[in-house]
Amino acid sequence: MKEVNLLARYPRAKRNVKARLVNKEENRAIAMKFGREYFDGPREQGYGGYRYDGRWIPIAEDIVKHFKLKPGDRVLDIGCGKGFLVKDLMKICPGLEAFGLDISEYAVLNCEPEVVGRLHVGNATRLPFPDDSFRAVISINTIHNLDRAGCIQALKEMQRLAPGKGYVQVDAYRNPEERKVFEDWMLTARTYGMPDDWREILQEAAYTGDYFWTILEIDPEWVIR
Numbered sequence: 001m002k003e004v005n006l007l008a009r010y011p012r013a014k015r016n017v018k019a020r021l022v023n024k025e026e027n028r029a030i031a032m033k034f035g036r037e038y039f040d041g042p043r044e045q046g047y048g049g050y051r052y053d054g055r056w057i058p059i060a061e062d063i064v065k066h067f068k069l070k071p072g073d074r075v076l077d078i079g080c081g082k083g084f085l086v087k088d089l090m091k092i093c094p095g096l097e098a099f100g101l102d103i104s105e106y107a108v109l110n111c112e113p114e115v116v117g118r119l120h121v122g123n124a125t126r127l128p129f130p131d132d133s134f135r136a137v138i139s140i141n142t143i144h145n146l147d148r149a150g151c152i153q154a155l156k157e158m159q160r161l162a163p164g165k166g167y168v169q170v171d172a173y174r175n176p177e178e179r180k181v182f183e184d185w186m187l188t189a190r191t192y193g194m195p196d197d198w199r200e201i202l203q204e205a206a207y208t209g210d211y212f213w214t215i216l217e218i219d220p221e222w223v224i225r
C-alpha cells in the first residue's frame with residue numbers, strides 16, 4: 001500500500017466558494033442525486049457542465065505506467081461519470097479493456113460515444129464482477145460520497161476485484177483552515193477527514209492498493225467570508 005499522487009497532472013480548478021454558500025443545503029440535496037443538475041446544471045449544484053476536454057489524458061498516461069497496463073488487461077474505473085478516464089485509458093493504451101461503473105444513470109446515458117457498453121450503472125459498495133478479475137481498479141473522488149461503513153465496503157470490493165492493485169483518491173484536509181474551505185465548497189461528501197483518518201479506514205478495510213488525497217488548497221481568491 002503506498003501513497004502516490006496519480007492526479008499530479010490534473011489541472012487546478014478555479015472555485016468560487018462564496019457562490020457555493022448560497023442555498024447550500026438545497027443545492028447539496030440536489031447534487032447528491034447525481035442527476036442532470038449535478039453534471040450539467042449550474043456550478044452551485046455540481047460541475048456546471050461536465051464535458052470531455054482531454055484533461056484526463058496525462059492522468060491516463062500515469063495510470064498506465066503505474067500499473068504497467070498492456071493491451072488485453074482489464075481495468076475498472078469506479079465512479080467513472082461519463083467515462084472520460086475510461087476513454088482516455090483506451091486512447092493511451094490501445095487494446096486495453098477499460099470499463100467503468102457509476103451510480104448515476106444520467107452519466108452513463110450521456111457517456112462518451114467511445115465507451116458505450118463499457119459503463120455500468122451500480123454502487124461502489126457492490127461491484128458485479130468476479131474476484132480477482134481486473135488488472136487494476138481505480139476510484140477517484142467517489143467513495144467519500146458514502147458513509148464510513150460504505151467506504152469500508154467499497155474498499156473491500158476494490159480489494160476483491162484487484163488485490164493490491166487499486167488506486168483510490170478521496171477528499172481530505174490537513175488543518176482547520178483547509179477543513180473550512182472544504183466544508184464550504186463540497187456538496188456530496190459524507191465521509192471526510194485528515195489523511196490519518198483515511199489511513200485508519202484503509203486499514204480497517206484491509207485495503208492494500210495505493211491511495212492519495214484531494215486537498216483543496218487555500219487560495220485567497222476563494223476564501224471570501
Ligand SMILES: C[S@@+](CC[C@H](N)C(=O)[O-])C[C@H]1O[C@@H](n2cnc3c(N)ncnc32)[C@H](O)[C@@H]1O
Pocket residue numbers: 034078079080081082101102103104107122123124125139140141142145146
Ligand atoms: C466527484 S465525481 C468524480 C467523477 C470522476 N471520477 C472524476 O474524478 O472526475 C463523483 C462520481 O461518483 C459517482 N458516485 C457517487 N456515489 C457513488 C456510488 N456509491 N457508487 C458509484 N458511483 C458513485 C457520481 O455519480 C460521480 O460520477
